Amino acid sequence: MNPLAFIGAPALMLARTVRASVRHGLSWRECLHQLYETGSRSMWLVMSGMGFFGAVLVTFADSQARKVTGNLPVVGPPYFELLVREFGPVVSALLAAARGGASHSAELSTMSVNEQVEALEMSAGDPYADLVAPRVVAGLVGVPLLCIVGTMAATLSAVATASWAFGVDGTAFMDARFVDGWDVLAGLTKGAGCGLYIPLAAAVAGLSARGGAEAVGEATTRGVVAACFGCLLIAFVVALGFQALGV
DSSP, X not given: OOHHHHHHHHHHHHHHHHHHHHHHOOOHHHHXXXXXXXXXXXXXXXXXXXXXXXXXXXXHHHHHHHHHTSOGGGGHHHHHHHIIIIIHHHHHHHHHIIIIIHHHHHHHHXXXXXXXXXXXXHTTOOHIIIIIHHHHHHHHHHHHHHHHHHHHHHHHHHHHHHHHTTOSOGGGGGOXXXXXXXXXXXXXXXXXXXXXXXXXXHHXXXXXXXXXXXXXXXXXXXXXXXXXXXXXXXXXXXXXHHHHTTO
């Protein structure tokens, strides 16, 4: 993977999309449709995935707590803070990237190889304003919401697992005493950053596809890999930024 293209191509795609949206306007109806595709259709995957993730984390926390303190509920407050600030947004965004990135890349690459994008341009349409911009708006709105829902699912799963599997007070994992506004802001910043990057990475892969069915498969793979890797990189950069600010 070319690092320069990995960052530069989505940045160029964003610039072209903003410029095209200013010139041609934005279809809010298409934005709502893409929000449904990105948000609602990914909801079950994010909720179920984060539910299992929360249960696995509590199981691991129980084994470590038995070695150190012997008291599982004592790790509840730091668990909740870690989930709100780090794991909730990152893992939820990865799950959204896996589904949303694949969907966007496959759809746009199919349109490219079938010359539908060229047909759109010939009919005075703009692929950046008509195809990419609604997906970017949907990502900016939908992915942070998915991160919130995913964090809630992991929290409830932790409560249930601690109560039913280990017989301790599971409500300790909903203790927000260590969570402050900076934790929430850090989590939402990661969600918004990933929500911006996922559709851009998918659009770069999809609109550059040329050839037949094999090109669609390759573009879909490139879009998903770029979206997932971008989410991890964004989470790392945001974490470093907040740590540099001392919050």
